[in-house]
Amino acid sequence: MLILGIDTSCDDTAAAVVADGKQILSNIISSQTDFHRKYGGIVPEIASRKHIELIIYVIDDALKTADVTFDDLNAIAVTNRPGLIGSLLVGIAATKSIAYCYNLPLLDINHIEGHIYANFLEHDDIPFPHVCLTVSGGNTLLVYVMNDWQYELLGGTQDDAAGEAYDKVAQYLDLGFPGGPIIDRLAQSGNADNVNFPRPMLNSGDYNFSFSGLKTSVRYFVTKNLESNSLPPDEDIAAGFQQAVVDVLVSKTIRAAKAKNVSAVTLTGGVAANTKLRQAMSEAGELLGIRVYFPSRILCTDNAAMIAGVAYHKFLAGGRSGLDLNAQASAPLL
Ligand code: KG4
Numbered sequence: 531m532l533i534l535g536i537d538t539s540c541d542d543t544a545a546a547v548v549a550d551g552k553q554i555l556s557n558i559i560s561s562q563t564d565f566h567r568k569y570g571g572i573v574p575e576i577a578s579r580k581h582i583e584l585i586i587y588v589i590d591d592a593l594k595t596a597d598v599t600f601d602d603l604n605a606i607a608v609t610n611r612p613g614l615i616g617s618l619l620v621g622i623a624a625t626k627s628i629a630y631c632y633n634l635p636l637l638d639i640n641h642i643e644g645h646i647y648a649n650f651l652e653h654d655d656i657p658f659p660h661v662c663l664t665v666s667g668g669n670t671l672l673v674y675v676m677n678d679w680q681y682e683l684l685g686g687t688q689d690d691a692a693g694e695a696y697d698k699v700a701q702y703l704d705l706g707f708p709g710g711p712i713i714d715r716l717a718q719s720g721n722a723d724n725v726n727f728p729r730p731m732l733n734s735g736d737y738n739f740s741f742s743g744l745k746t747s748v749r750y751f752v753t754k755n756l757e758s759n760s761l762p763p764d765e766d767i768a769a770g771f772q773q774a775v776v777d778v779l780v781s782k783t784i785r786a787a788k789a790k791n792v793s794a795v796t797l798t799g800g801v802a803a804n805t806k807l808r809q810a811m812s813e814a815g816e817l818l819g820i821r822v823y824f825p826s827r828i829l830c831t832d833n834a835a836m837i838a839g840v841a842y843h844k845f846l847a848g849g850r851s852g853l854d855l856n857a858q859a860s861a862p863l864l
Pocket residue numbers: 540665666667668669692693694696697708709710711714799800801802803804805830831832
């Protein structure tokens with residue numbers, strides 16, 4: 531069964547063809563990073579305009595790379611929630627047009643659910659139930675995944691998402707955008723012990739997160755040390771900040787896994803591409819006999835293969851949408 535997935539929820543224009551919910555025949559991602567970089571973050575109006583310019587070419591590329599035509603498809607799926615409203619609407623309009631013209635079943639997909647199922651594209655042995663940490667630029671969620679489509683939200687961020695904090699900290703240090711991959715790389719040669727930042731909500735007793743205060747600590751630290759001409763190397767600040775983020779994410783995820791008595795944890799979302807997070811979570815899991823899964827880096831950040839992947843399971847379960855499908859900027863997972 532061939533499904534064309536489309537995701538335009540934020541700043542990446544993405545289309546992919548996936549066979550039987552598993553085999554990725556194409557996974558095209560057109561990044562708009564160059565257009566947003568000078569603003570230090572994503573500008574929603576620019577994102578939606580760029581999606582309009584790119585969407586046809588990206589879909590065409592996805593079909594050509596997969597060596598299929600619209601006539602070969604069995605269904606088409608699109609992210610319709612949550613995300614930037616103008617961006618979502620572009621993907622939805624394109625998908626509905628194709629569904630109508632080629633008489634294809636249409637499926638609406640929750641972007642977070644796409645991230646959660648990204649792991650299933652590459653791993654055959656993920657058990658239910660498990661605990662999933664979804665960490666991206668827009669979300670930080672800890673989810674107890676009981677079964678297909680059965681979730682319990684354990685906690686989430688009360689302010690900034692972890693990826694947002696990475697991007698802001700990179701901005702304070704004038705490192706570039708997006709900050710996550712840059713800080714990841716710099717931190718590898720830094721000394722985290724040289725700069726100690728707070729671990730927000732580490733001992734809060736719940737599964738919620740807060741990264742806004744940590745981000746502000748880094749800003750004050752940089753301003754104060756610049757004034758006194760005593761700023762440590764960027765590498766050390768990056769490593770110190772990252773260690774604080776990773777300590778909180780790993781500690782809460784492992785605590786949730788123990789409380790729920792699960793044998794597996796999955797990581798997903800853009801920040802799941804982080805070298806230190808992957809390593810620290812794997813080590814913590816290994817100590818307790820908890821298996822830790824994460825997708826390859828290309829499937830951590832926004833992509834449409836994960837949308838086509840989850841759509842396959844939804845299709846088999848009878849999920850279908852009408853042509854009145856609309857975008858929702860915010861939407862619960864459950
Ligand atoms: O999942 P994603 O592509 O978009 C959202 O749905 O938000 O995640 C993008 C976020 C950005 O904040 C980016 O800085 C972060 O993921 N990111 C990383 C890494 N790669 C991307 N953060 C930490 N380490 C990385 N290697």
